[in-house]
Amino acid sequence: MYNIIAVDISGRHKINDRYYMVCAAVSVSITAAHIEKVNQIKIKPFWLDSTPELTDIIQVIEDTAKEIEFEGTIITEHGEMYNQPERVVASMFSREFKYQESLGERSSIELAHHISLCTRNLLLSELGIESR
Amino acid sequence: MKRAILIQRNEPKSDESKNIRKLIELQDLARSANYKVVGDVTQTRGTDRKYQIGRGKVEELALMVEELGADGIIFSNQLSTTQIYNISETCKCEVIDKFQLILEIFAERATTKRAKLQVELAKLQYELPKAKAIVSLLKKEERPGFMGLGSYEDSYEQDIKSRISRIRKELASVQKDNESLRVKRHERGLSIVALAGYTSAGKSTLFNALVDEDVHVEDMLFTTLLPITRALNIRERRVLLTDTVGFIEDLPHWMVDAFRSTLNEIFLADVILLVVDASESPDIIRQKLVTSHDTFWEQIEGVPIITVLNKVDRITEDELQKRLENVGYLAPNPVTVSAKNGLGFDELKMEIYRQLPKWKRDTVSLPMSEYGMSIVSWLFDEGIVHNINYKDRIIVDFEARDEIIKKARGIEVKQDLKHSST
Numbered sequence: 001m002y003n004i005i006a007v008d009i010s011g012r013h014k015i016n017d018r019y020y021m022v023c024a025a026v027s028v029s030i031t032a033a034h035i036e037k038v039n040q041i042k043i044k045p046f047w048l049d050s051t052p053e054l055t056d057i058i059q060v061i062e063d064t065a066k067e068i069e070f071e072g073t074i075i076t077e078h079g080e081m082y083n084q085p086e087r088v089v090a091s092m093f094s095r096e097f098k099y100q101e102s103l104g105e106r107s108s109i110e111l112a113h114h115i116s117l118c119t120r121n122l123l124l125s126e127l128g129i130e131s132r
Numbered sequence: 133m134k135r136a137i138l139i140q141r142n143e144p145k146s147d148e149s150k151n152i153r154k155l156i157e158l159q160d161l162a163r164s165a166n167y168k169v170v171g172d173v174t175q176t177r178g179t180d181r182k183y184q185i186g187r188g189k190v191e192e193l194a195l196m197v198e199e200l201g202a203d204g205i206i207f208s209n210q211l212s213t214t215q216i217y218n219i220s221e222t223c224k225c226e227v228i229d230k231f232q233l234i235l236e237i238f239a240e241r242a243t244t245k246r247a248k249l250q251v252e253l254a255k256l257q258y259e260l261p262k263a264k265a266i267v268s269l270l271k272k273e274e275r276p277g278f279m280g281l282g283s284y285e286d287s288y289e290q291d292i293k294s295r296i297s298r299i300r301k302e303l304a305s306v307q308k309d310n311e312s313l314r315v316k317r318h319e320r321g322l323s324i325v326a327l328a329g330y331t332s333a334g335k336s337t338l339f340n341a342l343v344d345e346d347v348h349v350e351d352m353l354f355t356t357l358l359p360i361t362r363a364l365n366i367r368e369r370r371v372l373l374t375d376t377v378g379f380i381e382d383l384p385h386w387m388v389d390a391f392r393s394t395l396n397e398i399f400l401a402d403v404i405l406l407v408v409d410a411s412e413s414p415d416i417i418r419q420k421l422v423t424s425h426d427t428f429w430e431q432i433e434g435v436p437i438i439t440v441l442n443k444v445d446r447i448t449e450d451e452l453q454k455r456l457e458n459v460g461y462l463a464p465n466p467v468t469v470s471a472k473n474g475l476g477f478d479e480l481k482m483e484i485y486r487q488l489p490k491w492k493r494d495t496v497s498l499p500m501s502e503y504g505m506s507i508v509s510w511l512f513d514e515g516i517v518h519n520i521n522y523k524d525r526i527i528v529d530f531e532a533r534d535e536i537i538k539k540a541r542g543i544e545v546k547q548d549l550k551h552s553s554t
Binding site for chain 1: 145146147418421422425428429436437439460461462463464
């Protein structure tokens with residue numbers, strides 16, 4: 001069993017000329033095939049006026065993950081980082097980073113995805129913004 | 133034997149070791165399809181719309197084809213119809229890509245009706261997006277109908293579509309038969325254990341060694357195309373072991389879809405044995421495990437996986453430890469075995485037993501009669517009888533799945549009521 005920080009960002013598309021994004025970072029203890037324990041969850045909204053660049057996405061993830069009290073490699077889907085090679089993205093992070101590999105890591109990202117998506121939907125409805 | 137030249141276009145800044153591995157895999161695939169590899173060419177650059185690789189490289193290739201007397205060119209990258217047309221026009225020989233090569237292997241090995249249908253479906257799905265382009269390239273000069281703009285393209289595409297739907301229907305009915313067989317096996321208390329893993333990991337060798345069978349094993353990719361199932365006794369639990377087709381990196385979705393009914397044998401099993409060739413380098417093992425996890429994702433829904441590190445006789449203890457440290461995070465419930473000399477089989481069987489759907493232990497008291505004896509015989513068939521005591525009544529201590537225990541309890545109560553009413 002080992003700790004990771006699974007990260008997912010929802011809202012990478014424009015609504016009313018802005019990007020309303022929510023980043024969810026989840027610290028979990030996992031095995032190769034399963035999530036064994038959820039240690040901590042952090043969610044942060046980010047509003048952007050221009051199309052998010054890779055550096056913006058990394059900043060968003062770093063800002064959310066730094067609030068997690070547990071150690072662990074940051075893990076995302078390939079698409080989150082515009083399918084850039086792992087070593088290119090990893091060199092831009094201030095902490096350890098890698099793309100998802102095992103079933104346990106994929107399940108963790110799925111969990112982070114549900115959290116970020118639900119949070120974003122709630123926030124948008126609170127703000128009275130049409131989500132589509 | 134046909135002579136072929138292999139070509140691979142690498143993306144700039146891509147992982148060098150991955151590129152080398154891909155080329156080696158292409159060589160293995162070509163050999164499996166009975167090609168003699170007479171040369172290979174790689175180029176690092178972005179995609180060329182017309183030729184996939186650079187135009188200059190294609191001209192070089194044409195000279196190479198002539199010099200080496202090659203009958204064909206095999207590309208590692210997926211080619212569009214226009215690219216195939218342009219390259220074959222320049223090189224004056226047959227041009228195929230990796231996926232067409234895989235289809236050739238599959239077509240050659242497919243023996244049963246189901247396998248043939250799956251291969252045909254995969255072929256049609258490969259052809260569908262190219263249908264319009266193929267016809268327009270072939271009929272450049274000839275346009276049917278008034279004013280010369282006829283509908284050859286549409287009718288050809290339509291024809292492929294209708295053939296796809298016809299094969300899908302036929303496959304669905306085959307799949308239905310298989311599903312009912314699977315349900316029946318479960319009803320009979322048989323658990324299904326499936327062997328999965330990258331192609332050439334030694335699944336068939338392990339299968340043969342476990343069930344003492346003689347399934348065709350060869351040092352080639354995709355030797356097993358259709359699942360083969362045999363019974364196996366694991367600590368008195370009867371299980372069915374299924375050998376399946378191997379995975380391969382970057383397998384396109386249309387191919388996974390075409391082989392869905394075969395892959396379902398893995399996805400719907402009770403336990404999956406993920407076989408890995410432990411003698412390969414840690415990096416390759418890691419990559420192959422990632423491909424396997426990728427294939428399992430969103431398909432297996434919590435089925436326990438046992439990672440079987442096979443071929444450990446080829447490496448030292450230190451090397452094995454290093455591999456376990458490196459790929460441990462991708463290997464659920466690892467067990468080390470050597471299918472060749474039977475090393476680690478006891479541990480593997482123990483692990484399979486641990487992961488099988490749980491049976492419960494119970495005791496029933498049955499009347500000492502012919503009927504009681506028939507129930508005892510039924511319990512021997514359906515579960516594991518640990519202890520049996522013949523006195524005034526027959527006391528059976530047994531282990532079985534829930535439905536059997538409930539049924540046995542029902543019989544016990546019914547017999548008691550009958551006894552008290554007489």
